[in-house]
Amino acid sequence: VSSPPLPLSGLPSGGIWTGPGVSGSVATGFVFTPSMALAGTQVLTYTVPGATAACTASARLTITVASPVVATAAAQAAVCAGSGPVALTGGSPAGGVWSGPGVSGSVAAGFVFTPTLALVGPQQLAYTVTNTATCGGSTSRATATITVLNAPTVLLPADTVLCPGRGQAFRLRATPAGGVWSGVGISAGNLFTPPALPGTTVLTYTVNAGTACPVVATRRIMTLGDVNYSIFRTEVLCPNSLFNATPTVPHTVRVSSPLRSAGRPLPAGSVVITWDFGDGSPPVKDSATTHTYTKAGTFRIKATISLPNGACQDSLSLSPLTIEPAFVPNVFTPNADGQNDLFTPRLGGCPPRLQVFSRWGQLVYEHPTYQNSWDGTGL
Incomplete structure (x- = not known):
């Protein structure tokens, strides 16, 4: 216009x-x-x-x-330093660009203001709208103030897992001092007495309570009851396989340890189980896993049960497992005398695919899941 x-x-x-x-x-x-x-x-x-x-x-x-563009910007609510990026809103018309200290983003992704300790105090931000469609470009700019409040950084000890039988009271500490602890089991002098029953207690520590910028931190203390340890091994077998009577290379087992405390399953991640299969393979951390032995010998599977903080640890072993070597005969006598009439290799795992060729390369016998049943037919 x-x-x-x-x-x-x-x-x-x-x-x-x-x-x-x-x-x-x-x-x-x-x-x-x-x-x-x-x-x-x-x-x-x-x-x-x-x-x-x-x-x-x-x-x-x-x-x-085209009418000239007129930008407006609403005042922004106060934020705490270190509280993370906050979206900038209230700019009109839409599609404008926010700028100023601590501002980042784009028109497509949106703009945010990141409060830091260096920005404590009032900060003036600008909202600029440009109409490039007509009039050779029309620009309007409005300002808004956002105030950054100083919030201290609260440091608490890491979440704690108490071993079974540890019920002594201990003093809670935090930085900066002078805040207020709250939660079950807290008494004068910030003493915490663990509960008699297993479970997780959530404690909170509040600094600057009642101000415009309170800071609340959380600490969790898990109390374990008596833990019942047991480990199991099962053979991973193929249906209707003739090769499963005696463990033979390759042989696969599955191990598991359903841990319970006070008659209840333990929370996920509260206990770490490390399996050593005794054959030189790397240890595996899991409550249940499978392992394939690729060499013959006698092996003892050991499970080490430990809490994440390493304060409590125990170990259990299974009875020795003997695995026979694989054997493929290079001769058999299919003459119907009842002795060595069938080709009977000894292999672990699932039944293999067997193909037999004559010396001239002609296929004389084939079976996709061989069951030690070939008597030389086709030769």
Whole structure:
């Protein structure tokens, strides 16, 4: 709307322009003058008179008058230093750009203000809107204030797991001092007495309570009851396999340890179980896992049960497991005398695929899951 008058022209020359905002004459020329009253779409007409009315021609021109952009920015709520990025809102019209100390982001992703200790106090931010569609670019800028309050950093000891039988009271500590501890089991002098029953106690430590910038930190203390340890081993077998009677390379086992405390399963992650399979393979940490032995020998599986803080630890072992070596005979005598009439390799795992070829490369026998049943048929 603030643009200067726009000259109007048409072909053939000598025509007359009419419409909202049009002024001038054929002699001096016609112009269109934009104004606030004409904001929006305006239709102008160009008429070239002819010798008769039937020979008069006209054409239309559409002109859009853009209103100037006016930016506004709402005041931002106070934030605590170190509390993390906060979204900047209240800028109008949408699509503007926030700028100033601690501001980051983009129009597409949104803008945030990150309060830090270096920004404690009032900070002036700017919201700028630019209309590049018309008028050669129109820019408007508004300001808003955001206040950063100082919040101390609270440091607490790590969450604690108490071993079974440890019920002595101990003093709770935190930095900075002078805050307030709250929760079950807390007495004068910030003494904490663990509960008699197993479970997790959540304690909170509050600094600057009642101010505009309180800081609350949480510490969890898990008390374990007597833990019942047991470990199990099962063979991972293939259905209807003839190779499972005696453990033979390769041989797969599954181990598990359903730990319980006071008759209840322990919370996930409260106990770490490390399995040593006795064959030189790397230890495995899991409550249940599978392992495949690839060499023959006698092995003893050991499980080490420990709490995450390493303060409590125990170990259990299973009875020795003997695994026979694999054996593939290079001769058998299929003469129906009842002795060595079948080809009977000794292999672990699932039944293998067997293919037998003659010396000339002809396939004489094949079975996808061989069950020690070939008697030389096809030779």
